[in-house]
Amino acid sequence: MAAEACLRARKFVPSFAVPFHKGQHGRVVVIGGSIEYSGAPCYAAMAALRTGADLAWVICAPEAAGAIKAFSPELIVIPGLPSAEENERVARLPAARRDAVARLAAQNLLGLVRAARPSAVVVGPGLGREVAVQAAVSAAIEMLCQGGEDGTGPAVVLDADALWAVACKPSIVRGGSRVVITPNAAEAARIAAAAAAAAKPEAAAADARAAAAAAKPGPAEEGGALGLSKALGGGVTVVLKGAEDVVARAPVPGSAAAKAAGADGADGGEAFAVSHAGSPRRCGGQGDVLAGALGALASWAGDDLPAASAAACAILRDAARSAFAKHRRATVTPDILSELGLAFERVLPDTLGVELERAE
Numbered sequence: 001m002a003a004e005a006c007l008r009a010r011k012f013v014p015s016f017a018v019p020f021h022k023g024q025h026g027r028v029v030v031i032g033g034s035i036e037y038s039g040a041p042c043y044a045a046m047a048a049l050r051t052g053a054d055l056a057w058v059i060c061a062p063e064a065a066g067a068i069k070a071f072s073p074e075l076i077v078i079p080g081l082p083s084a085e086e087n088e089r090v091a092r093l094p095a096a097r098r099d100a101v102a103r104l105a106a107q108n109l110l111g112l113v114r115a116a117r118p119s120a121v122v123v124g125p126g127l128g129r130e131v132a133v134q135a136a137v138s139a140a141i142e143m144l145c146q147g148g149e150d151g152t153g154p155a156v157v158l159d160a161d162a163l164w165a166v167a168c169k170p171s172i173v174r175g176g177s178r179v180v181i182t183p184n185a186a187e188a189a190r191i192a193a194a195a196a197a198a199a200k201p202e203a204a205a206a207d208a209r210a211a212a213a214a215a216k217p218g219p220a221e222e223g224g225a226l227g228l229s230k231a232l233g234g235g236v237t238v239v240l241k242g243a244e245d246v247v248a249r250a251p252v253p254g255s256a257a258a259k260a261a262g263a264d265g266a267d268g269g270e271a272f273a274v275s276h277a278g279s280p281r282r283c284g285g286q287g288d289v290l291a292g293a294l295g296a297l298a299s300w301a302g303d304d305l306p307a308a309s310a311a312a313c314a315i316l317r318d319a320a321r322s323a324f325a326k327h328r329r330a331t332v333t334p335d336i337l338s339e340l341g342l343a344f345e346r347v348l349p350d351t352l353g354v355e356l357e358r359a360e
């Protein structure tokens with residue numbers, strides 16, 4: 001099934017045979033980066049570029065902007081998230097006032113996102129869990145997942161600390177048909193527990209947060225990636241990362257896909273494992289590379305986000321394996337970024353569209 005999904009992905013990868021202008025092969029915005037974590041958004045944005053997107057933005061905390069700009073001149077850096085000072089101020093506000101401030105910050109953030117005219121938005125790498133940042137990003141995710149006024153908004157990839165926002169309020173992704181979440185085992189357990197708590201009659205917002213905080217990786221995500229997509233209301237593509245990555249999308253109840261599946265007596269949806277050989281080394285940042293590569297592929301995929309996810313997982317794993325073969329225990333994430341181009345061609349061959357002269 002993963003192989004079949006990669007075949008689907010080969011069909012939507014844009015070719016270099018046809019003339020195009022800067023931006024047409026993808027404009028990816030990464031929302032993340034804080035004083036603690038400046039590497040994660042760089043890895044995600046560089047992965048989007050190395051996968052073939054033309055332009056990449058990082059919208060980050062003001063304190064992280066200098067470090068992110070210094071990482072690479074390729075990145076367009078906008079210090080558009082709440083500052084440390086703003087986080088301290090908002091943390092002291094009463095809850096109702098905090099919500100109003102969050103809505104304003106989310107509108108501001110979405111203004112910056114829209115100005116980039118993105119094909120995909122990757123939210124979460126290095127974002128952190130400060131109260132003002134989480135409140136603003138949670139509200140922004142909710143608006144992005146609705147797909148914009150005409151329903152033709154960018155693809156949305158939620159990773160790392162954006163998944164904390166989903167665990168605090170699972171309903172923010174409800175109805176999002178062009179949304180992918182990329183949890184590791186711990187993040188999947190939190191979201192599964194929160195979604196189950198939120199589904200109980202008369203559940204309060206705090207119940208989901210408490211269930212998420214208490215969740216441990218293990219039995220909580222036993223329903224697997226398909227169960228998680230279903231628990232989130234269907235439509236959302238889930239990439240459950242691990243020794244093998246599981247990609248799944250449950251149909252939205254009442255949709256044509258759900259009715260067609262129901263007629264066969266099946267629950268419907270799609271679920272498959274990507275077990276392409278990866279690296280035995282688990283250096284931090286591989287999840288960020290996956291999220292960024294997925295941002296580029298999702299830009300081209302239309303509705304077929306399971307195919308984009310399968311291709312992104314296989315490419316990341318292939319690149320990590322190549323980097324490990326060269327650098328062994330010294331492998332770090334920038335080594336994996338350098339391998340993405342050739343890994344792409346091994347996973348999705350014959351997608352360049354132009355003949356290259358062979359180097360002797």
Ligand SMILES: NC(=O)C1=CN([C@@H]2O[C@H](COP(=O)(O)OP(=O)(O)OC[C@H]3O[C@@H](n4cnc5c(N)ncnc54)[C@H](O)[C@@H]3O)[C@@H](O)[C@H]2O)[C@@H](O)CC1
Nearest residue numbers: 037038039040125126127128160161184185186217284285
């Ligand atoms: N250089 C950087 O700036 C980096 C920043 N990062 C950022 O760090 C922040 C926190 O990310 P974390 O991933 O630590 O999130 P969490 O704080 O939620 O930690 C996840 C935990 O789950 C554990 N885990 C993962 N897979 C597991 C499995 N199969 N079974 C059991 N436990 C498992 C991990 O060891 C980790 O301790 C994010 O903003 C992230 O983007 C990381 O991406 C790493 C690199």
Ligand SMILES: Nc1ncnc2c1ncn2[C@@H]1O[C@H](COP(=O)(O)OP(=O)(O)OP(=O)(O)O)[C@@H](O)[C@H]1O
Nearest residue numbers: 184241242243278279283284285286287288290317
């Ligand atoms: N045991 C493993 N063997 C091979 N590849 C793995 C293994 N675990 C994870 N991976 C690969 O690494 C990618 C990142 O998964 P990981 O669980 O490290 O995410 P993460 O914790 O979010 O990463 P990070 O915080 O470092 O960005 C996965 O998509 C998967 O392809």
